[in-house]
Amino acid sequence: MAEATTQSQLTEEMEELSVSSPDSGASVLAEAVARVEGVTKVYGAGATKVTALDDVTVEFQRGQMTAIMGPSGSGKSTLLHCLAGLDTVTSGRIVVADADISTMSDKELTVLRRDRIGFVFQSFNLIPTLTAERNITLQRRLGRHGVDSDWFDKVVDILEIRERLDHRPSELSGGQQQRVAVARALISKPEMIIADEPTGNLDQASGREVLSFLRRAVNEYGQTVVIVTHDAAAASYADRVIFLADGQVVGELQHPTTAQIFERLQELEK
């Protein structure tokens, strides 16, 4: 009971914060790229039944970077996976670019992931047998789409990996590997980039680099980015932070500072 009270209090505080945010007007006007509507996700059955997402409703705006945060087991990764079409929902629906993905077949989901979504995972983002360049163009070539060479050049230059294009993943540092993964995510100009702990395996400097590249993609090219992270500093790059706990959205912050995020997390984990 006590915990529930704390959470509802937190939510109220956060709503106040977001109202007072100077950018709140802009976010209301922005069009939603993806909408999660009343989504519940249950794993297992009977005694081992786990409710990972419990009637979650949330929108992700175009041209924004959104971070999803929460303690372990809060359902943040499940939410991301469902949003990316990697996992199916138990009830509710998810709409990505005006298409209801909760009713899609495996094949439709595969094509959605290939053509409309960019991915950056925590590690093992690249196919070891392919060079950096071939990893970047992987998704385009899976769909037998051409690669826009101007855009390719631009992405490669922004990410500063031109020198590394002929190298295989084993010859790249962790930071370089993640930058190649970001390049792959950007190259098809997807509806949104989904990044699951993209800096989780990196040292601080490399992590910051990757995040600022994602930030630039949002600022300069209007890219939509959704990231899951447990690192408050990483989340501070986002326009908006959504907090999850026990499978429910328990609040959000607009343009928060690291300190603000850290504070909320501390409270959530109590």
Added chain:
Amino acid sequence: MLALSLTRLIAQRFRLVSTSISVFIGIAFLAGSMVLIDTLGASFDELATDINEGVDVVVRSSELVESGFAQVRGQLDESVLATVEGIDGVAEAQPNIEGYAQLVDAQGEAVGNPGQGAPTIGVNWSDSDVLNQVTVAEGQAPRKPDEVVIDRYTAEANGFAVGDTVTVLLKVPPEEFTITGIGTFGESDSLMGASLVMFDFTTAQRVLGSPGMISSVSVAAVPGVSQEELRDRITAQLPIRTEALTGADSVAELQGDISEALSFFNTFMTIFALIALFVAAFIIYNTFSILVAQRTKETALLRALGAGRRQVIGSVLFEAVLMGIIASAAGIVAGIGVAELLKRLLGTVGLEIPGSNVVFEASTAYNALIAGVAITAVSAVIPALRASRTSPLAALREASVDDSALSRSRMVFGFLTLAVCGAMLMAGLFADISNRLMFVGLGAAGIFIGVAAWGPIVARPFARIVGAPLARLRGLPGELAQENGMRNPRRTATTAAALMIGVGLVSAISIFAASTTRTVDKIIDDTVVGDLVIESGSQGFGGLSPVLAEEVSALPEVALASGVRIALTEVDGEGQTLLAFETVDMGDLVDVGIVAGDPATLGVDGLAVLDTEAEDRGWALGSEVTLDFVQTGRQAFEVGLIYTEDALVGPMFISNDAYEANSTEIFDMSVYVLANDSYTTDQFRTAVEAAAAPYPNAEVMDLGELKASISAQVDQMLTLVYALLALAVIIALIGIANTIALSTVERTREIGLLRAVGMTRPQLRASVRWESFLIALLGTTMGLTLGLFFGWSMVEALRDEGITELAIPLPQIGVVAVLAAGAGVIASLRPAAKAARLPILDAVASG
């Protein structure tokens, strides 16, 4: 450590099951052939005992000539019977006559094929209750010259019944008989599938033997006289060139002949079982190499915790031995089924084996078990050593892709193996040594191993070059297949090597067969001048009544006809097969390249000799030579002809007149016919066919048809060899499926990533399929290359034996290549489907 091996074996049982299958198949076949041989041996032994039941002494000619697998024994004068009957202690004596007798069925076709299958035998009926082991099950014994009894198996298989009239092919022109009875042999309906016709004594002598002659005498002793004693009493009274032996010795001799024939069959089957196991060894080696590599971290942890190198080796070997035991035990049990299957297969081709039980000797169990365990353990030695070299620090390192092609030791090993085994192969093929077959076998096996050791050098460039168009045409799945084919050259090469063996042997054999066929074609083109050949299909036992050649000769449409016969004789104490011709005008029928002499003057004592043979023996035109025939003994001959072309007629031949003077078994194997130019080809052929019509075993062929029929015979043998080699190919395909499955497990995360970023299931399946295709294609290419080399060496080695033409059957080899590479794709279907079904999130998260 042993507990760990066990736990691992259980945990990874599904991976190891497919490896075990390769051992299982090989052992099942090995044990199956052993059981079959033992079963055949026991059945034949029993039959040999049964048909000699009650026989205490056998009297026969002591004249015997053997050459290769053929043997001929002389006939006896029938007066021997009276001599034997007069000896004290003889209760009963029965004359035996044996000869060629082939039934003709209702459709006018000759029953059985004595040239290739079970013999078609005629004997005389005996009324003795003691000495005759044939029981008349239906009807009655033959009493008149036109009555016969036939065996029940032949009767049932061809729809003959008591009262039917049947035509029988004999040394005299075909005659009609009435079937008065159906006979059985104890429990059995058949003498191992042979067809048997029983005539009354006088008829038998006329149609099977010769007037006044018999084949042997069976004797029963009065009670109280032992076999040995009776034998000695009889021996004392026998004329020259006649011998007596006890019933027991006769049975033992027959059993010895049978076991000699079976040991040839046994060797033949064992070779194919060993080939299958050899391929299985590659699969085991590869699987253990992959498993050891996948367990690097686990092994390193054990090493860090203090496990010694020997313990690591022990744990891998223990696992291998345990797997070998389980797979072999299952294989041995399955072998009984395989034997039963093969036995039924033999039954359908007429070799009916009496008795329903298969014979399972304990030696089968332990020989097969030892073979299976040894092959598994030996194949796992190198992976075990590799595992033991794992550094404890490997536990801490990120496993990287091992794309090294060759270690120095592997390179040296491959080189030495190739050098030594290449030399062995060459020695076996070309040097004048004993045990040539063993040298060839070990040499070829070693070359396969050496090439497999060097395979990784080829694997990367091969996958790159062959995979390039794949990447271009098939897009990303093709590109990934290409990269995956290149990423672990050793694995790719070893997997491909298993397929290489089957493909290599199949293509070598097909080159050998094609070369044989082409050589025969060339011999016929170069040597046969005649227009038609009448073939009997006999290989020396029975054939065409010589009356046919006389009848054909007399036709106005025919200029000339000559029967061709096979005689066995002894020259300088050694058995020698020689042909006999109507030599008077033989130059018009066959061109043997006469150097000196005149075939027309060979007569009854002239011998024609090949020039090189004459040189070796120091003979010249006019030399006196002694030939020893079973029927007439030593005969003085004179070399009357020297010739150069031996391909058709062999190293020596005589005239039909000389043959008739020295043999009672007069059959034409074939008849060569020359047309009379005054008639058209059609008129000529129609006339010859009409003359041959009453002889259902006679097939009239022109030279083209003759070539086709020989090539069909070669193809038949080839089909059998292909069927047996298919075993090796199937095991190799299991190996491909196995490697692909293991690689898929290794690449779970990669597959998860590809699926996450949008690779569809069909694309993923295609990628796995094309990788398997590349491996299969590599194996096929290496196999074809080695097959060409082996085929060429075999033909070169047999040049002296008469295989003079090298032929490479491109269409056949093409079919082999397409099938092998295609089968590689099929082998990957299951692992590909499994990979495509991997749950994406689990795969991405696995690590």
